[in-house]
Structures are given as structure tokens and as C-alpha cells.
Amino acid sequence: MSLESRGGVGPKRVRLEYDRGTIIVRGLTQEIPPLKWDPRAKCLRALAYKYLEVRRILELLGFELEDFVLSPMKGSIGTVSLKPLRSYQEEAVEAWLKAGKRGIVVLPTGTGKTIIAIKIIAQLNEPTLVVVPTLELLEQWRLELSKALNINVGVVGGGSRELSFVTVSTYSSAYLHAEEMGDKFKLLVFDEVHHLPSESFRQIALMSAAPYRLGLTATLEREDGKHVDLLDLVGDVVFRKSVYEMKSKHLADFELVRVYVELTDDERREFEKLYSMYKDFLERRNWRLRSLEDFKRLIMASGLSREARRALRAWRDARLLVLNSVSKLDILRDLLKKHQGDRILIFTELNEAVRRISRMLLIPEITYKTSPKERATVMELFRKGIYRAVVTSRVLEEGVDVPDANVAIVLSGTASRRSFIQRLGRILRPMPGKKAILYEVVVKETPEVMMSKKRRRGLVGS
Amino acid sequence: MLPSELLRVKKKGNKILPSFASLSYENEYASSLLIDVYSEHVDKTLRELEEAVREVEDQLEDMDYHPKFIKGLVELLNRAITTERPATTVPPDVARRAVFSVSSERGFAITYQDRVEILSEAARRVGVPVEDLVKAFEASYDDSEVIVDFKAPEPAELLRQYNLSLLQTLMFKATSMTIIANMTGTEAKSLLRTIKRYGLMYMADKEDGLLRIHVDGPASILTQTRRYGTRMAKVLPAVLHLKTWRIRAEIIHMDKRYTLEIDERYSDLLPSKPPIEEEFDSLIEEEFMLKFRAFSMGWNIVREPEPLVIEGSVFIPDFALSKDDLKIYLEIVGFWTPSYIEKKLKKLSNFKDAMIVAVDKKLSCAKEVSLTLKELSNIKLVSFEDKLKLSDVLPVLRELEKRKAVERREEGLPRPTDEEGLRAYLSRIEEEPLKKVLEILKDFGIQDMYEAQKILRKYGLVIVWRSLDQSDAIVKRLYR
Numbered sequence: 001m002s003l004e005s006r007g008g009v010g011p012k013r014v015r016l017e018y019d020r021g022t023i024i025v026r027g028l029t030q031e032i033p034p035l036k037w038d039p040r041a042k043c044l045r046a047l048a049y050k051y052l053e054v055r056r057i058l059e060l061l062g063f064e065l066e067d068f069v070l071s072p073m074k075g076s077i078g079t080v081s082l083k084p085l086r087s088y089q090e091e092a093v094e095a096w097l098k099a100g101k102r103g104i105v106v107l108p109t110g111t112g113k114t115i116i117a118i119k120i121i122a123q124l125n126e127p128t129l130v131v132v133p134t135l136e137l138l139e140q141w142r143l144e145l146s147k148a149l150n151i152n153v154g155v156v157g158g159g160s161r162e163l164s165f166v167t168v169s170t171y172s173s174a175y176l177h178a179e180e181m182g183d184k185f186k187l188l189v190f191d192e193v194h195h196l197p198s199e200s201f202r203q204i205a206l207m208s209a210a211p212y213r214l215g216l217t218a219t220l221e222r223e224d225g226k227h228v229d230l231l232d233l234v235g236d237v238v239f240r241k242s243v244y245e246m247k248s249k250h251l252a253d254f255e256l257v258r259v260y261v262e263l264t265d266d267e268r269r270e271f272e273k274l275y276s277m278y279k280d281f282l283e284r285r286n287w288r289l290r291s292l293e294d295f296k297r298l299i300m301a302s303g304l305s306r307e308a309r310r311a312l313r314a315w316r317d318a319r320l321l322v323l324n325s326v327s328k329l330d331i332l333r334d335l336l337k338k339h340q341g342d343r344i345l346i347f348t349e350l351n352e353a354v355r356r357i358s359r360m361l362l363i364p365e366i367t368y369k370t371s372p373k374e375r376a377t378v379m380e381l382f383r384k385g386i387y388r389a390v391v392t393s394r395v396l397e398e399g400v401d402v403p404d405a406n407v408a409i410v411l412s413g414t415a416s417r418r419s420f421i422q423r424l425g426r427i428l429r430p431m432p433g434k435k436a437i438l439y440e441v442v443v444k445e446t447p448e449v450m451m452s453k454k455r456r457r458g459l460v461g462s
Numbered sequence: 463m464l465p466s467e468l469l470r471v472k473k474k475g476n477k478i479l480p481s482f483a484s485l486s487y488e489n490e491y492a493s494s495l496l497i498d499v500y501s502e503h504v505d506k507t508l509r510e511l512e513e514a515v516r517e518v519e520d521q522l523e524d525m526d527y528h529p530k531f532i533k534g535l536v537e538l539l540n541r542a543i544t545t546e547r548p549a550t551t552v553p554p555d556v557a558r559r560a561v562f563s564v565s566s567e568r569g570f571a572i573t574y575q576d577r578v579e580i581l582s583e584a585a586r587r588v589g590v591p592v593e594d595l596v597k598a599f600e601a602s603y604d605d606s607e608v609i610v611d612f613k614a615p616e617p618a619e620l621l622r623q624y625n626l627s628l629l630q631t632l633m634f635k636a637t638s639m640t641i642i643a644n645m646t647g648t649e650a651k652s653l654l655r656t657i658k659r660y661g662l663m664y665m666a667d668k669e670d671g672l673l674r675i676h677v678d679g680p681a682s683i684l685t686q687t688r689r690y691g692t693r694m695a696k697v698l699p700a701v702l703h704l705k706t707w708r709i710r711a712e713i714i715h716m717d718k719r720y721t722l723e724i725d726e727r728y729s730d731l732l733p734s735k736p737p738i739e740e741e742f743d744s745l746i747e748e749e750f751m752l753k754f755r756a757f758s759m760g761w762n763i764v765r766e767p768e769p770l771v772i773e774g775s776v777f778i779p780d781f782a783l784s785k786d787d788l789k790i791y792l793e794i795v796g797f798w799t800p801s802y803i804e805k806k807l808k809k810l811s812n813f814k815d816a817m818i819v820a821v822d823k824k825l826s827c828a829k830e831v832s833l834t835l836k837e838l839s840n841i842k843l844v845s846f847e848d849k850l851k852l853s854d855v856l857p858v859l860r861e862l863e864k865r866k867a868v869e870r871r872e873e874g875l876p877r878p879t880d881e882e883g884l885r886a887y888l889s890r891i892e893e894e895p896l897k898k899v900l901e902i903l904k905d906f907g908i909q910d911m912y913e914a915q916k917i918l919r920k921y922g923l924v925i926v927w928r929s930l931d932q933s934d935a936i937v938k939r940l941y942r
């Protein structure tokens with residue numbers, strides 16, 4: 001069944017099928033990259049995302065194709081009701097279409113990336129899967145899509161498994177069901193596309209035969225450098241604008257205020273004790289922690305020696321102490337008093353700290369442990385203004401619409417640049433005459449000072 | 463299965479093994495200590511349990527037990543409890559909504575006094591006493607739940623469960639797995655069914671008489687992926703209860719490649735599952751087997767005999783029928799989907815041994831099936847209606863015996879149907895055990911019951927059955 005054997009009898013026919021995240025070609029035994037011979041099933045096989053490439057190559061070689069790869073979800077979008085796009089949003093849509101219906105749009109949070117995606121989905125009118133990182137975003141996209149496209153939107157994730165012409169899924173669920181979903185859509189939309197290159201999530205892209213792909217993000221670059229793989233998985237960056245290009249024109253003006261507080265004497269003594277336990281351990285080992293990787297190494301070591309375990313525990317306790325310090329809570333009380341009538345988001349690092357603030361000050365909380373139902377209630381009442389503040393850990397960092405929030409209080413955080421910008425983005429939704437304030441509460445003479453500097457450097461750099 | 467941060471392994475070169483907990487006195491002590499804590503906390507809240515567990519954890523850590531080992535046991539015990547929301551006079555979400563709304567209106571509980579006022583105002587709005595409101599407010603936290611049941615394991619069994627979980631957790635990181643085992647057809651069938659049910663693929667061959675099955679997933683030949691590791695972990699229990707087994711898995715752990723090798727010598731450390739019961743594909747097969755056993759005619763029947771390998775895939779015929787050195791497989795094609803039949807035919811057409819294929823006439827593609835199989839010389843086709851009867855299959859067996867007899871004659875073996883000798887022998891008989899008579903008849907080339915009965919009758923002899931067992935039967939003279 002070599003290529004030559006088809007002379008005289010007309011074009012040779014080959015059959016293309018989809019098989020659980022891959023495509024298989026029957027009627028041909030010769031390996032033609034990216035197709036590989038599979039002795040288990042006795043056919044040629046390639047990853048599903050190579051679908052178009054495989055088609056192109058086989059056609060080029062003169063084969064007649066019997067193509068059974070896609071079994072797209074049936075249906076159509078309804079009457080589109082979408083407010084007119086801003087000029088840069090139009091530009092982004094055009095750029096994506098011109099790039100062959102593939103590619104990534106990079107825009108700051110709060111600049112209407114969702115609208116760009118909806119416009120594209122409406123224009124293509126093809127079966128579409130939208131992949132989002134959190135359950136909040138799942139619900140938010142479902143609402144917006146069904147309103148704008150006038151259709152019943154399918155949901156895969158958060159306990160639901162309903163496929164429809166337009167479907168929204170979380171990254172985790174889309175990863176779990178990649179095999180079943182890979183042949184059912186022609187357009188993939190990845191919200192917060194910087195999540196995609198991780199070892200698991202990338203399989204959503206690899207195991208899908210969808211030819212059209214759109215990625216959206218405010219912060220493309222990953223600390224592990226894997227964002228370069230997005231070129232292969234989704235396409236090139238087709239449109240990009242930074243925070244500073246957009247500020248004041250399309251975003252609310254904002255102000256950064258850093259508030260320094262001090263530990264009480266007792267706290268300070270305890271902190272020094274714990275922190276030096278941790279430091280001494282590092283010094284004895286002659287380790288210097290420069291990166292996340294170094295820290296992971298310490299965590300690994302904690303599995304091996306009791307000493308490392310104690311050092312790590314001391315570090316955690318020291319952190320918790322700073323986080324829960326009396327003066328930090330006092331500042332929070334002051335800020336809450338000062339901003340009577342404003343809509344406030346409070347961020348703190350650990351779930352224990354979130355729970356403590358929620359119980360003590362009677363402020364609704366959202367953590368990863370909060371049930372989907374309670375989350376939805378809290379968000380709805382916060383939007384309506386019945387709840388004036390929400391305290392949260394990392395859950396609300398990404399893309400959730402909180403249009404009326406105008407004050408953010410960061411009680412603690414990591415040195416991560418993405419997290420910081422995203423928190424900032426939360427309160428930057430454009431509103432006429434809005435002035436947003438971001439407070440950062442830092443405890444003096446603790447590692448928090450350095451962390452704060454680091455994350456601001458991130459902002460200035462962009 | 464455990465969260466990956468609780469995984470503990472031993473590495474040596476490129477070899478990797480889970481750090482199994484031995485069934486030592488020390489480990490059983492830790493195990494029973496924890497089980498006791500859980501038993502004591504039935505009817506108490508999760509928060510109380512968690513505090514007590516933390517205490518025991520610290521205690522055990524001070525005794526130099528590995529914290530990950532202890533946490534692993536705790537993880538498994540957490541799955542053995544059932545919890546329930548505490549009963550409240552007002553639904554928790556109503557209480558929380560009231561509290562947070564009042565709190566927002568009043569600018570939050572900045573002082574202790576604020577907090578008291580907010581809670582009593584919220585209680586007033588909901589219409590319950592403050593204590594009830596606070597209880598309902600707290601009830602929505604999951605650690606307020608009450609433990610209503612705990613299925614306490616034996617200390618040693620908990621350790622075995624821990625070891626299995628540890629092995630499975632390491633298997634999450636596997637890119638492929640090879641199972642080498644001695645298994646019956648039924649065991650192989652159930653294992654392969656499990657493999658397929660999880661969307662995995664396999665290639666099989668034989669190694670020193672053992673079946674070797676290489677397992678991975680559809681995309682594995684294209685990209686090095688741990689996607690299928692979780693599913694391979696779920697296949698494990700189907701292997702571990704076999705008598706002879708060996709598993710080899712390729713593992714990627716912390717970006718490095720390792721090989722995991724483990725075999726039945728570890729069985730004591732792992733939970734033993736009761737053997738799988740004989741599972742019948744269809745009623746047709748079950749009925750047929752019962753009938754065949756009752757009227758065996760000297761033929762042996764084995765259901766789902768040893769697995770055969772055809773071009774990398776395993777084939778387990780429904781039955782193997784054997785008598786002396788004769789052996790033929792029997793495969794029943796009943797009601798199935800067209801795609802199943804297509805696959806089955808593909809397998810059969812590569813099959814080399816003698817086989818009877820029984821096809822249900824009602825099968826929509828019965829004709830097609832028959833046409834495909836007629837071309838194959840090793841396959842004897844029979845068709846049946848509703849259920850497969852003995853009379854559908856016996857003629858094939860008889861013919862087989864005859865042919866064998868002819869072969870023997872051609873090979874110069876003792877001449878069978880020697881009429882003179884046969885008459886001389888049979889004339890002498892008054893009463894003889896059937897078994898003995900049949901053995902002698904066999905020498906004369908009369909292989910099956912049907913033929914034997916015919917010839918005995920001719921010489922005035924009958925078979926008297928005392929039970930269904932052939933060895934009880936005798937041959938008796940009726941007339942001369």
C-alpha cells in the first residue's frame with residue numbers, strides 16, 4: 001500500500017476517523033509525519049490537533065479522503081444582541097480573522113476580552129467550546145453567552161455535563177473529558193490562556209481536532225517559560241495592548257497606597273524566634289532560596305529530614321503570625337471605617353486568615369471551599385450592593401466581573417506579578433468618574449517588604 | 463489513591479518503588495491508635511475530630527513515624543466516615559445572608575460591641591434566638607458537620623489499603639504499564655474488560671507461557687503522557703489478586719524517568735480481593751455449558767479457556783472442548799452490535815486453530831458472518847435458533863472423531879472397526895462397566911457415545927445409567 005501503488009487505478013482512498021483525542025487513518029500503512037504507525041490498532045495515528053495538517057498532506061499526496069473526523073455539535077446561534085464594539089476590540093477581531101482564525105489576544109483585565117470572543121463566536125456560527133479557569137467564570141460566561149447569542153449554553157464542570165452547540169467548561173473538566181469532546185467543536189476559546197501550557201491542560205488543545213482557536217489573557221508570560229508552546233497549541237499573538245496604553249482612556253484611574261504596620265512586641269519576639277529557626281536551617285545547609293524552584297526543593301527535603309520539616313513549619317508559623325498580626329487587623333478596621341459606602345475587596349493569602357476575618361468582622365468570604373451555591377449568592381449580593389465587602393484568598397483573582405468594586409485591600413500576598421496585576425484589575429472596571437484605590441498592607445521588617453517591592457517591579461515593567 | 467504530596471518512594475538508580483509500610487508491630491500500633499481516635503469521635507463534629515487527630519499526629523511524629531505515612535492513614539480514614547450537617551432551626555444560608563446584610567448596613571463588626579449588635583439584629587430579622595442564629599451561621603462550615611458513621615478497618619487492613627493507595631499514587635505518574643501474569647480465560651477477560659472500560663489500549667504476547675499485556679492509551683505512541691496514569695492505577699486491583707503476577711511501569715517522577723517493578727512477592731502487603739466470579743457473557747452460553755456437562759459423551763468442556771494471542775491482541779474463545787488429543791474451540795455469536803461482530807470476525811479470520819463458530823440465525827448480519835467464515839478451513843460453522851442446542855454441535859464433534867480415526871488408520875495404528883474382533887468382544891459381554899466398554903470400543907475407532915450406543919444395540923446390549931455420571935453406568939445384555 002505504498003504511495004506508488006495507486007498509479008492507474010485512480011486516486012487511492014483513505015479513511016480519517018477520530019479516536020479518543022487522536023485521529024486515525026485507515027487504508028495506508030506508510031508513515032507520513034505527523035502520522036505514526038500504531039501496531040495496537042493497525043492503522044496510522046496522529047494527535048487530534050494535527051487534523052488540518054494531516055488533511056493537507058494527504059490531499060497534497062493525491063489521496064482521496066473519506067473524512068469522518070468531526071462530529072460537530074448541531075445547532076446555530078440565535079439572534080445576536082451585542083453592544084457595538086470599541087475600536088480596539090474591532091481591531092482585535094479583525095487581526096484574529098486575518099491570522100487564519102487562530103491566535104491570542106492580549107489585553108489588560110477589564111478591557112472587554114469577553115466581548116471580543118462573543119463577537120467572534122457570533123461571526124463564525126460554528127460549534128464552540130469556551131474553556132475558563134474557575135467556576136465563577138463558568139457561570140459568568142454562560143450568562144453572557146446565552147444573553148448575547150440567544151441560545152441555551154451547555155456547561156461541563158461544577159457537577160454539570162451538558163454539551164451544546166456553544167459550551168463552557170473549566171480547564172479541569174475539559175482536561176478530564178478531552179477524549180469525548182475533541183471531535184465535537186470547531187472553535188476553541190481559551191480564557192486566561194496562560195493556564196493552557198501546563199502538562200495536563202495542554203492536552204485539551206492537543207486532543208481536539210477543532211481547527212479554529214482563540215486565546216485570551218492579560219498576562220501571557222509564564223514564570224516557567226512555557227508560554228512559547230502556545231504558538232503550536234493556539235497560534236501566535238495577533239493583538240496586544242498593555243495596561244499603560246489603556247489607562248485612563250478605557251480603564252478607571254487608580255491609585256496605589258502602601259501602608260506599613262508594625263508587629264506588637266510579643267509578636268515580634270515570636271516572629272524572630274520562628275524566622276531564625278528557618279534561617280539557621282538554610283544557613284547550615286548553605287542554601288539560598290532565590291526562586292520558586294529552590295523553595296520546592298525545601299519542601300521536598302522536608303519529606304526526608306525532621307530538621308527540614310521543622311524549618312518549614314517554623315516558616316509557615318511565622319507567615320501566619322505576620323498575616324494574623326493585630327496591627328494588620330487594626331489597619332483593616334480603620335480602612336473599613338474610612339470607606340463606608342464603597343465597594344471593597346479584601347485579599348489575604350491563607351484560607352485560615354480568610355475565615356478568621358470573615359468570622360470576626362462578619363464579612364462574607366469566598367475560598368475554594370465555599371460551595372458553588374454560596375459563591376453565587378455572595379457574588380450576586382455584592383454586585384447588587386447588599387454586601388459591601390468580600391474577603392477572599394486566591395479564588396477571585398481571575399477575570400470575575402466585579403464592576404462596582406472600587407477599593408482593594410491586599411493584606412498579604414506572594415511576590416507573583418500576575419496575581420498582583422490581577423487583583424489590581426478587579427477594581428479597574430471603567431465607570432464614569434470612578435477613582436479606584438488599592439491598599440497594600442505590609443508589616444515592617446519582615447519578608448513582606450521585599451515581596452511587595454518585587455510585585456511592584458512587575459507592574460512598572462509592563 | 464492519595465494526594466500526590468503524600469507519595470513516598472524509594473529510588474535506586476533508575477528503579478523506583480513506593481515506600482510500603484510493613485505489617486510490623488510498630489506500624490500496626492500507629493494504625494490502631496488512629497482508628498481508635500476515629501471510633502471515639504462518632505457523633506462528634508469534624509472540628510473536634512480534626513483537633514484530636516492533630517494531637518495524635520504530633521505524638522506519632524515525635525515517635526519518629528514519617529509524617530507522610532501518618533497523613534496517608536488519616537486520609538484513608540477520612541474516607542471511612544460519613545458526616546451530616548448539624549440540624550439547625552433556621553437554614554444556614556438564611557442565617558448567613560441575614561448576618562452579612564446587617565453587617566454591611568452597619569459598617570461591619572469593627573468592635574466587639576458591633577458584633578453583638580449585628581448578630582442580635584440579624585436574629586431579630588430571621589425570628590430566632592441569637593444562639594440558634596449563631597449555630598446556623600457556623601453550620602455552613604464543613605468542619606461543623608457531625609460524624610454519623612465510621613466503618614472501622616482492622617489495623618493491618620488499613621496498612622494494606624495504605625500500601626495499595628501508595629502504589630496507585632505512584633502509578634498516576636506512569637506513561638505505560640506491562641502486566642505479566644498467569645491467568646485463566648475468565649481472569650484475562652475481566653482484566654481486559656477493565657482496561658478497555660478505562661479507554662486504555664493494549665498489545666499482548668506470551669512470555670514463558672505467561673500472558674504479557676502492555677497497557678497504554680491512544681495518544682501514548684504520539685506523545686509521552688501521564689494522562690492515562692490514573693486509569694492504569696485503577697486497573698491495578700484487577701491484577702494484584704492473581705496468583706502469579708508481575709507489573710512493570712515506566713514512571714516520570716520529578717522530571718526523571720524510572721522503572722517500577724513489582725510482583726506477587728508483595729501480595730502480603732497489599733489487600734487481597736476475593737476472586738472474580740465466573741461471569742457469563744450471555745444466557746445462551748451458560749445453558750449450553752450445563753447441558754454439555756450433563757451429557758458430556760466423553761468430551762471435556764472448559765469455559766473461557768486459557769487466553770490466546772492473535773497478532774498482539776488477546777482472544778478468549780467461549781469454550782474449549784477436548785477429548786484425548788482432540789481439541790476444538792467453540793465461539794458463540796449471539797446478539798451483538800454490528801461493530802462488535804465486525805471486530806470479532808476480524809479476530810477470527812486470523813485464528814489458526816480448529817474452532818466451531820455458532821451463529822444465531824436471527825442475527826441481522828448472520829449471512830454476512832457465515833460468508834466470511836465459510837472461506838476459512840479451520841472453522842466449522844453451525845447456526846442455531848434462539849438457543850444453542852447440543853444437537854447443533856455434536857455432529858461436528860462426531861465428524862472430528864471420525865476424521866481422527868481415519869488419520870490413525872492411515873498412520874498404521876491398530877485397525878479400528880475390525881468387525882470380527884468387535885463382534886467377538888461384544889458377544890462375550892453380559893454386564894460390564896460402560897467406561898471399560900467405551901475404552902475398548904475406542905480401540906476399534908468408535909469414539910463417541912452416539913456411535914457406541916448404535917453398535918451396542920446391534921449386538922443386543924443397552925446402557926443403564928445410574929446417575930448422570932458416566933463412570934456409574936454399565937452395559938447390560940438385553941437379548942442374545
